Amino acid sequence: MRVIFCLIWCCLWCGVSARFKSFTSLVGIGEPNRRPSSIGTSLRAATLNFIREDFFDQKLDHFNPTDNRTWKQRYQSHSLHHKIGGPVFMLLGGEEKISNAWLKDGSMMEYAEKFNAMCFQLEHRYYGDSYPTDNLNTTNLKYLSIKQALADVAEFIKVKSQNPLYKGKWILFGGSYPGSLAAWARKTYPNLVHAAVSSSSVIKTRIDNIDYFKVAEKALTDYNPKCVSNIRQATMMISDLLDSENGTKYVQSKFKVCYRINTNVKKDVRQLFQQLSIPIAETIQYNRDNRYYSNMEKADLSITALCDIMLNRALGSPFDRYVVYHKKVRHVLKRRCSSYSYQSLLQSNSEINWHGQSVKSGDRQWYYQLCTEIGNFVTSNEDDHLFGNNIPIDFFIDLCTDVFGEHFDLNKLEKAVHKTTMMYHGLKNTTSRVIYLHGSFDPWNGLGLTEPESDDSISINIEGVSHCADLYTSSPKDPPQLSKARETVTFYLNKWLTET
Numbered sequence: 001m002r003v004i005f006c007l008i009w010c011c012l013w014c015g016v017s018a019r020f021k022s023f024t025s026l027v028g029i030g031e032p033n034r035r036p037s038s039i040g041t042s043l044r045a046a047t048l049n050f051i052r053e054d055f056f057d058q059k060l061d062h063f064n065p066t067d068n069r070t071w072k073q074r075y076q077s078h079s080l081h082h083k084i085g086g087p088v089f090m091l092l093g094g095e096e097k098i099s100n101a102w103l104k105d106g107s108m109m110e111y112a113e114k115f116n117a118m119c120f121q122l123e124h125r126y127y128g129d130s131y132p133t134d135n136l137n138t139t140n141l142k143y144l145s146i147k148q149a150l151a152d153v154a155e156f157i158k159v160k161s162q163n164p165l166y167k168g169k170w171i172l173f174g175g176s177y178p179g180s181l182a183a184w185a186r187k188t189y190p191n192l193v194h195a196a197v198s199s200s201s202v203i204k205t206r207i208d209n210i211d212y213f214k215v216a217e218k219a220l221t222d223y224n225p226k227c228v229s230n231i232r233q234a235t236m237m238i239s240d241l242l243d244s245e246n247g248t249k250y251v252q253s254k255f256k257v258c259y260r261i262n263t264n265v266k267k268d269v270r271q272l273f274q275q276l277s278i279p280i281a282e283t284i285q286y287n288r289d290n291r292y293y294s295n296m297e298k299a300d301l302s303i304t305a306l307c308d309i310m311l312n313r314a315l316g317s318p319f320d321r322y323v324v325y326h327k328k329v330r331h332v333l334k335r336r337c338s339s340y341s342y343q344s345l346l347q348s349n350s351e352i353n354w355h356g357q358s359v360k361s362g363d364r365q366w367y368y369q370l371c372t373e374i375g376n377f378v379t380s381n382e383d384d385h386l387f388g389n390n391i392p393i394d395f396f397i398d399l400c401t402d403v404f405g406e407h408f409d410l411n412k413l414e415k416a417v418h419k420t421t422m423m424y425h426g427l428k429n430t431t432s433r434v435i436y437l438h439g440s441f442d443p444w445n446g447l448g449l450t451e452p453e454s455d456d457s458i459s460i461n462i463e464g465v466s467h468c469a470d471l472y473t474s475s476p477k478d479p480p481q482l483s484k485a486r487e488t489v490t491f492y493l494n495k496w497l498t499e500t
């Protein structure tokens with residue numbers, strides 16, 4: 001998860017828009033790849049016929065009985081594998097629009113086939129086509145919260161399970177932020193949610209997420225320690241170049257900036273480093289994750305590709321090699337230039353209409369969630385960090401204030417994050433029937449719940465894979481420990497489905 005879950009933002013991979021040229025956060029999990037050709041085309045065609053899309057009448061405010069405003073929440077369903085009496089599997093949407101690719105492929109569908117499950121996918125309020133309010137000004141955004149989103153899930157289950165067809169046990173699935181939602185929903189509504197499969201979820205909330213780049217660094221170090229030191233060196237060389245006007249021009253031409261960098265504006269410089277860090281972060285976060293790439297070249301943005309370039313002396317200095325990798329990213333994403341301007345970031349995130357670019361991509365909404373409840377901002381703020389001290393927490397706090405108003409400051413965020421932490425503290429030792437999966441290369445794994453103490457929840461660490469790897473379709477190329485994790489999920493689903 002755009003959880004910090006895929007907190008990390010839009011969507012280098014979703015290819016959302018060529019117009020919006022800055023990388024937003026490391027968010028979203030994109031789409032799964034297609035199942036290997038063993039599945040016949042006729043079955044694929046049949047699958048399409050079994051996918052339905054509809055809207056569900058949902059309350060705007062679940063916690064104010066005098067407010068009876070409603071809105072339409074988008075959901076999709078798939079009944080091909082369903083047999084009467086079977087369970088109901090629901091994949092939760094998160095900080096991006098839902099894609100029906102997840103009802104054709106992906107691991108939930110593989111489990112559904114085994115367990116004859118009915119399948120749903122529910123879009124998260126405020127994302128995709130699920131518009132709870134007229135616009136996204138701060139008055140309206142106050143209904144965008146984890147608590148309301150969980151209540152949406154509960155309401156959906158309550159109403160749908162009145163239908164005799166869907167009386168079976170409901171099991172929630174989700175990856176990244178939706179993975180957290182799945183676990184929290186199991187905790188909050190245990191009578192409605194029988195069990196949860198929580199992939200790469202981020203449960204430990206904090207404001208300053210310094211762990212992200214530490215794990216990222218470790219993933220690169222495992223490949224080759226020099227890869228990390230060369231990236232650090234490139235960062236230092238950029239800092240030095242920015243000290244002179246001439247050097248700044250050089251940096252601008254090498255990284256193909258859309259707008260001139262004003263080195264007198266500190267936020268522009270930070271935005272530059274933050275933006276340069278995102279393709280590297282995403283490369284690691286989504287390293288070889290079995291996603292379906294309409295653009296096959298994207299699969300080529302991997303730790304191996306990155307480090308092979310950073311280690312290749314023939315390409316010049318570490319700065320030159322860094323330029324080569326960023327050029328490769330621009331090429332794959334078909335981008336002529338990249339925006340590193342703080343002002344343009346601010347402008348796009350201040351858009352309040354549903355058809356605005358940063359609203360469609362979910363960026364504004366996600367920033368709001370980060371600024372009000374989630375935090376977990378990915379920072380690099382020490383000389384020996386992967387990107388030096390160029391991405392401090394103030395950068396993000398300032399962004400919260402600049403986008404949403406002066407009340408959205410550190411103080412507010414501290415209180416909110418404290419509340420989020422407390423509210424879900426119990427997940428650790430009181431919630432049963434949750435399975436947490438994490439990849440050892442996933443930079444988010446430091447914030448995952450890796451030691452649930454409840455006797456009936458388990459956590460699996462999958463060596464050598466990255467974010468949400470288990471959520472994508474299985475493949476003969478999966479490492480054995482990933483295949484084993486999938487078997488473990490099957491084992492527990494089987495066990496839990498026989499429990500009342």
Ligand SMILES: *[C@@H]1O[C@H](CO)[C@@H](O)[C@H](O)[C@H]1NC(C)=O
Pocket residue numbers: 066068
């Ligand atoms: C909402 O509630 C108010 C007051 O309780 C009532 O007058 C109004 O008709 C209700 N609206 C709808 C759509 O039910």
Ligand SMILES: *[C@@H]1O[C@H](CO)[C@@H](O)[C@H](O)[C@H]1NC(C)=O
Pocket residue numbers: 133134135137138139140
């Ligand atoms: C936000 O938009 C609503 C209309 O949906 C309006 O009533 C409200 O006053 C606006 N709030 C702000 C702060 O502009």
Ligand SMILES: *[C@@H]1O[C@H](CO)[C@@H](O)[C@H](O)[C@H]1NC(C)=O
Pocket residue numbers: 246247250
């Ligand atoms: C500006 O930078 C270029 C390339 O680094 C270099 O060749 C040139 O001598 C520099 N000019 C000045 C005035 O520093």
Ligand SMILES: *[C@@H]1O[C@H](CO)[C@@H](O)[C@H](O)[C@H]1NC(C)=O
Pocket residue numbers: 429430
């Ligand atoms: C959960 O853990 C906390 C501290 O780790 C402890 O204070 C609390 O009693 C535990 N609750 C249960 C139900 O075991």
